[in-house]
Structure formats: C-alpha cells, structure tokens
Amino acid sequence: MATMTGSHEQRETHDLIGSDKVEGTNVYRSSGEKIGEIERIMLEKRSGKVAYAVMTFGGFLGIGEEYRALPWSVLRYNEDLDAYELNLTDEQLRGAPVSETGFYETGRIDRDWERRLHDYYRATPYW
Amino acid sequence: MATMTGSHEQRETHDLIGSDKVEGTNVYRSSGEKIGEIERIMLEKRSGKVAYAVMTFGGFLGIGEEYRALPWSVLRYNEDLDAYELNLTDEQLRGAPVSETGFYETGRIDRDWERRLHDYYRATPYW
Numbered sequence: 285m286a287t288m289t290g291s292h293e294q295r296e297t298h299d300l301i302g303s304d305k306v307e308g309t310n311v312y313r314s315s316g317e318k319i320g321e322i323e324r325i326m327l328e329k330r331s332g333k334v335a336y337a338v339m340t341f342g343g344f345l346g347i348g349e350e351y352r353a354l355p356w357s358v359l360r361y362n363e364d365l366d367a368y369e370l371n372l373t374d375e376q377l378r379g380a381p382v383s384e385t386g387f388y389e390t391g392r393i394d395r396d397w398e399r400r401l402h403d404y405y406r407a408t409p410y411w
Numbered sequence: 412m413a414t415m416t417g418s419h420e421q422r423e424t425h426d427l428i429g430s431d432k433v434e435g436t437n438v439y440r441s442s443g444e445k446i447g448e449i450e451r452i453m454l455e456k457r458s459g460k461v462a463y464a465v466m467t468f469g470g471f472l473g474i475g476e477e478y479r480a481l482p483w484s485v486l487r488y489n490e491d492l493d494a495y496e497l498n499l500t501d502e503q504l505r506g507a508p509v510s511e512t513g514f515y516e517t518g519r520i521d522r523d524w525e526r527r528l529h530d531y532y533r534a535t536p537y538w
Contacts (some may be wrong), residue, residue: 299520300462303430303452325430325454327461332483332537334459335427356459393426407419 310367311339311359319330319370319377322359323351333410336401338388342375351388352377355407382402437494438466438486446497446504448469449486450478455520460537461538463528465515478515483511507531 291337303325311319320341320390327395328335336353343349354370362369381400431451438446447468455462463480470476481497491495508527510518522538529536 289468290437298517299456300453300518302458302465304434304450305517306454307431324425325452326427327433327452328432329426329488332461334461337525338440342475372414388430390425391427392434 306337309361310365311341311370312362312365312367314362314365314369314373316365318367319372319374320352320369324389325356326388326391327411331411335393335398335410342374350378352380353383353388353401355402355405357407357408358405365404433464436488437492438468438497439489439492439494440493440498443492443494444484445494446481446499449495451516452483453480453515453518455538456493458538462501462520462537471500477505479507480510480528482514482529482532483537484534485532 293404301408304321309326311321317376320339323338323340325337327333334356336355337359339354341352358370360367360370361367362402367402379402381396381397383397398411399409401407422512433449434451434467436447436449440446447466450465450467453462454460454465459484463482464486465474466468466481468479485497486495488494508524508531510521510524525538526536
C-alpha cells in the first residue's frame, strides 16, 4: 500500500515534462470554459530556457485563430481540469503585448517586448 | 540589397526556436551519416529550463529503436546538414548513462543521473 501511495504521489509531483505533452494542452478558466490551447514553446537556443509559450485562441475550425505569447510561469497545470488554468478574459488576452516581429515559430529575442509581456502578466522575467 | 543581406543574416542568427521545430530534427555526424532524430525536449516545469533532449536511434521502421538523452548544449545545428551535428560513434551513444527511472516523457528530476549524463558528454550542467 505504501508503494502505491508513493507512486500516486510521484505522479502528482513530476518535475519534468515533455515538450510534445505541452503542445496541444488546453488552457481553461477555473470555470471550465476553454480559452485556447498551447501550440508550441519558444526556447532560447543558447541558454536552453523557455522564453514563452504560444497559445492559439478564438476562431472556429482553424479560421480566425489568434496567437498570443504567455510567460511560462503563468501556465499552472490543474489536474482536475486536465488543462492549464488561466483566469483572464478575452479582452485581457487581446490587450496583451503583441510582438512587432511577430515570430511565433523561430525568431530573435526582442527583450523590450518580452519585458512588456512579462510586466503585463506580472510574471518574473526568465532571463 | 542591403536589406536582403540583412534578412539572410537574421535567418542565420535566430535566437529562439519552437519546440515543434526541434522535434523530428535529424542528428547527423559531420560525414552526413544519420544517427537518429530528436523525439522531444524534456523541460523542468518550475524553472522552465531544458533538462535534456531525447533522441531515438537505431532500429528500422520504428522497431528496435532506442532512446538516449542528450544534454541541450551538445546539440549544435549545422545549416549545411540541416540537422544537429554530433560526432559520436554508436558505441559511445550506447555507453551513455541510461536513466534508471527511464522516464523519457514525464518524470522526476534525477540529479545524480543527470550529473553522470552531463559528465559523459562534457557538457555544462544546466541547473
């Protein structure tokens, strides 16, 4: 019994996660309402740090979808929802700073924009 | 002309990369011989740092494939090869420390194993 409990606890305290597990994970409000889903993670090549996650939201059947960057630290996984929990309105998401370079696949570090992004979400800068 | 050159240079100096671009990228020796491909990246949830990359190698048509963890810093992208360049023999790869917990999707941090892994590849620990 002790080992079963141990194994259960272990499942709840995973320290590592695979990138392909994060991609496609839903983002919900606490109410259970879906906001969007994680498309990919953007990594700083040199440091090997997550710069931000890219979430798609809005749209219907892939049409009219928007992309938004989210600081890694705002993504809190909620096991009951089986999703990342984020309590922001659509207006708040739309108001978040958009990168002028607009690179959501590969790109250059734009520290000024990243600073505004992390400020907006009151997230600690990763750099 | 200047802007075209600039845009070309920019392409070569991307600082960020999407996780889904890394997944599936081939790993070659300098000779052009394929070693394997990157399956996923393992991330530390709290710090948002890449712990290691998981490479599949060996096998044929998905049968008999093996998994090996590679420190992020050993993956050097070579544009001419359009692949990560890694000059290790199959024997060297097979001899690399295998995680006892064997978690290559999600798992706990095993610092002792990670230390041996980074020592093996003479890579600077990320933590």
